[in-house]
C-alpha cells in the first residue's frame with residue numbers, strides 16, 4: 001500500500017514537472033500574425049517589422065513554387081491565410097492566385113496593398129499582357145512590378161511602416177525607424193542606379209518580361225522589346241521574328257533573361273543579331289532572406305554596369 005502511494009506521488013510529481021516544462025517551452029503568442037504574399041513583399045515586411053515583439057511574419061508563396069504569375073495556392077497555404085491578422089500583398093494584379101479566395105472577404109483580416117502607393121504613370125500595359133494581370137478598379141491595366149525600382153521600393157517601405165504604425169500604435173515609432181534604416185540602404189542603391197544609367201551611352205535594352213519597366217522609367221532606360229509578353233507562355237514564331245527585327249533596327253545594348261525562366265529564345269535572338277545576353281533578377285522568387293532584395297538589386301546593378309558600360313553595345 002505504501003509502495004503504491006509512493007509510485008502515485010512520483011507520477012504526480014513527474015506530471016507537474018512535465019506540464020511545467022511544456023508550459024515554459026511553448027513559444028510566446030504572436031500579437032499579430034502577418035502573411036506576406038511573395039518574396040519581394042515579404043522582404044519589405046520583414047525589414048519594417050524587424051525586432052518588434054509579437055509580430056510573426058510568414059511568407060505565403062515559397063520560392064520553389066516559381067514565379068507568382070503562374071502558381072496556385074496549396075491547401076496549407078489557404079489555412080495559413082485563414083489564421084492571419086494582416087495580409088500584405090503587392091496588388092495591381094500580381095497575386096492572381098488570391099483571386100476569389102474567401103479568406104480575403106473576412107472582416108477580421110486587414111489587407112495592405114503596398115503597390116497602391118507606387119507611381120504608375122506611363123506604366124499601362126497592352127492587351128496581350130492583360131491575360132496575366134487583372135484590371136484595377138478604374139478599369140485600366142497597370143504593370144505590377146513597382147518594387148524593381150529602388151525609388152518605388154522607398155515609397156512602399158515608408159508607407160508600409162505607416163500602415164503598421166496605425167495597426168499597432170504602441171510600436172509606431174519603431175516601425176518608422178525600421179523603415180528609415182532600410183530607406184538609407186535603398187537610397188544608396190537609388191543613387192548608384194541613377195549614376196550608372198546617366199552615363200550609359202546606349203540606354204536601350206530588351207527584357208524577358210515587363211518586370212523592369214519601373215526601373216527603366218525611373219532611371220532612363222528604354223525597353224525596346226520583351227521576350228515574353230505573358231510570362232510563362234513561350235513566344236510565337238511571329239513574335240520571335242518581330243523581336244529579332246526590332247533588335248536589328250533599335251540596336252539595344254543587351255538582351256536580359258531572368259534566373260527562373262528558360263533563356264533559349266534570348267539565345268536565338270542573340271545568335272541572330274550579335275547582341276549579348278545577360279541575366280537580371282526581378283526578385284519574383286529567390287532565397288528566403290530579409291536581405292534578398294538588396295542582394296539581388298546590387299547584383300543587378302553590377303550586371304547592368306557590365307552591359308551598359310563594359311559591353312557598350314554594337
Ligand SMILES: [Zn+2]
Pocket residue numbers: 069145209210211231284
Ligand atoms: Zn512579373
